[in-house]
Amino acid sequence: MNHRTALLVAIVIAAAPALAQETGTLKKVKDNGSITLGIRESSYPLSYLDDKQQPVGYHIDVCNRIVDAVKAQLKLPALKLQHQAVTSQNRIPLVANGTVDLECGSTTNNEARQKQVAFAPTTFVTNVRMAVKKASGITGLAQLGGKPVATTTGTTSVQLMRAHEKGKGIDFKEVYGKDHADAFLMLETDRAVAFVMDDNLLAGLIVSSKSPADYAIVGEVLNVEPIAIMLRRDDPAFKKLVDAAVIGLMKSGELDKLYTRWFLSPIPPKNVSMNFPMSEQLKKLIKAPSDAPAESFNKK
Structure with a gap:
């Protein structure tokens, strides 16, 4: 077990009392033996396809860390990972109807969308x-x-x-x-x-x-706009696990490393860097994680 996985296991164990009963998404994932990530094909560098047509990006990496936490909680190390391409038009319905378990793209968290889906703590600000x-x-x-x-x-x-x-x-x-x-x-x-x-x-x-x-x-x-991983509403056990995994990445410094990899280093397919420094807003949200919508964000 590597350090990253050990950290996520510790986070999940700490949250265990609230997650003891597997319901909602966790039950669905356990019963199916698989979890489905909604991915974008051209949301650089959050979620896109590389030259081998494989999903890569900052939010793909964040979602993969969340999947590690799901595997640990469900004790399913061989949990199958599936990808489903989504668009700006169909991403919310596909999360809401259960086709996609985590949407790992470039979705703004706002009040209108919070009536249909839930969001993890903000991991990017645009x-x-x-x-x-x-x-x-x-x-x-x-x-x-x-x-x-x-x-x-x-x-x-x-x-x-x-x-x-x-x-x-x-x-x-x-x-x-x-x-x-x-x-x-x-x-x-x-x-x-x-x-x-x-x-x-x-x-x-x-x-x-x-x-x-x-x-x-x-x-x-x-x-x-705060950008975050999207998941189904009214699923407190799954949201608690997702939130704990994301906050764990923030507290461990892993999220900073992922940001550097995707925004400040050469990335596929052209192996060039975006040279896109982290915003002051995101630095603050890493210190004080929040899933507040854009409306409250723009009142400042």
């Missing part, structure tokens, strides 16, 4: 901004009038643009990609002049593009 081609000269929302602006189906980016004081009254045309890669392709092929999304996803797509130097992340911050 700013919603826009990517443009440098040659366009676009630097803010005011320059988007009458122009096509891309976003991903099932996300909140367009609503955030329209709600922003500088976005009100600007008549831009919404165009939607089926996933983040598809939306970025609209920018790349000039079907859109901007792609509005989480800044880390934009940075990852730019680094992985054919001509990274052609793009810039610009404009007003439309929202500051």
Whole structure:
């Protein structure tokens, strides 16, 4: 047993009284002998496919640590791990209906979603901004009038643009990609002049593009959003285990190491670094873990 697994076992044992009765997701996983992770195919560097079409990323690693805790709690070292690709549009229904046990992607924790699903403590914080081609000269929302602006189906980016004081009254045309890669392709092929999304996803797509130097992340911050692993609602035993595993990663320093690996070091498929330092907000949340939604986050 390595140090990481031993730590997770200790965390689970500490939480054992509340987890003694296996119900909900834990019972389902034990009965099936498998656990299913919902993964994204182009949410760089949180959850995406490498050049071998295998899911990799910061939140994939976090979820794998949670799976270690599940194996320890259920005493199932051979628990089968399955992956299910999800999109911005279907991720919540697939968690809610039991198809996916943990969604390991780039989902914002907000009040509306908390009515349908639950979230682990926040493990990433993003700013919603826009990517443009440098040659366009676009630097803010005011320059988007009458122009096509891309976003991903099932996300909140367009609503955030329209709600922003500088976005009100600007008549831009919404165009939607089926996933983040598809939306970025609209920018790349000039079907859109901007792609509005989480800044880390934009940075990852730019680094992985054919001509990274052609793009810039610009404009007003439309929202500051806590990103977290998603799980089913009304399943206190499973949430307690998930929370304990995530907080254990924070307290041990393991989460900092994972962040360095995926945001500050060369990553596949191009073996280049995003050079994306940890935000002050995330540093604070690692010291004081929270699953509070974006609305409370943006009251500050």
